[in-house]
Amino acid sequence: MPKGIMLSLQQQEARREEITGIALRLIAENGFQKTSMREIAVLANMGKSSLYDYFKTKDEIVVYAFEKVIEENIQNIHKIISEESSPEQCLRKIMLNHLTVPKQYRSVMIWLNAESDYLEEDYRNRLKAARYKYQDSIQGVIENGVDAGVFRRTDAALMTRLLLNSVIAIVYTSRPSASMEKMLDETINIFLHGIMNGGKDYD
Amino acid sequence: MPKGIMLSLQQQEARREEITGIALRLIAENGFQKTSMREIAVLANMGKSSLYDYFKTKDEIVVYAFEKVIEENIQNIHKIISEESSPEQCLRKIMLNHLTVPKQYRSVMIWLNAESDYLEEDYRNRLKAARYKYQDSIQGVIENGVDAGVFRRTDAALMTRLLLNSVIAIVYTSRPSASMEKMLDETINIFLHGIMNGGKDYD
């Protein structure tokens, strides 16, 4: 391993991605608690202390991973929005996209959901920013649907959280009652037929 | 501190409850990770190693707490079911009850949701048993509603998980869009008007 070479920003980023990938794999296998920095360092073929040249703490690794996957998801959402004009279909596709978040990311997302309140303020803020940005782009779809008269007037922010949490309920069960796609379909049907103007108007 | 006295089972149970209470308070404040057994021991006025006379591990404390709160909730549900004949109102009341789970319990429930897969098998099984029992009693209400023709035919197990997860989405947000009761109301309206036979029949 050559030392003393200045790594370019891209190279640093690549290192960070590599470390993150290893960490996510281990965390998905054994949980956050039982995954140690030493273990990650071994698999990344570097000394443990070198990890700290790329991430300030263990927590930051998962914060970073979260930001990355959210960023990617937001890109997907924007693409879906630009390609699909029906708010209803738009929502379906967004949820389907959310469902296909790679497996390794799921455990850190769930873990963050539980522990994010107790992280350092800096990390909390980064997580909040990412999460809000993601939620807001979905919320926008719902609000557009309301404005277009496709959805009844509803609490779009709440609705967004319900939808996202429902995906978690689908993905993260030890007792699935059907395939994930089927459950997602049923879930969206439940939500839509409660939210769409169909005969009755709740205003 | 008298030593050598044989504690009755009730006294042991009381000790366990006391320890659990302290632990829950600390965990709600600082998170599971940052709550140490030493800290708990100090507040419980006992040596750290004495904690291990009442709980085998730190994890077991939260497993025990989970079992307790679920048990209590199941009692409440049974009472609601026996007093309320309308499946719709029944669901409303059950969800409202779920919403009123004491604050300290919430953080351990969320934490368990994230980490339960990585606990010792014994704990995993205890958690599973409690959770299933709880879910099943709610699922029963939905199935009754379906049989009575009040609800349309749906995946009752999925529906249960959606409902429970939605309560979490309501309670556990840093950006509430209304009071918890209002959000719960809106949530149930969304679910019910998607699930109830109102004009259309999806079969």
Added chain:
DNA sequence: TATAAGAAGCGACCGTTGGTCGCTATAAGG
């Protein structure tokens, strides 16, 4: 009353953890 049995409680200790620090080795710039 003397004593054996057994449980409550604890201090000292263990391996492992996340994280720090100062040193070494090396490349680039003058």
Added chain:
DNA sequence: CCTTATAGCGACCAACGGTCGCTTCTTATA
């Protein structure tokens, strides 16, 4: 060729969850 800056690392630290054997006390029996 020498200075400077940096990637990388080994040794170390306090704190953690958890264990063990000892002390201290009560109760039961003789």
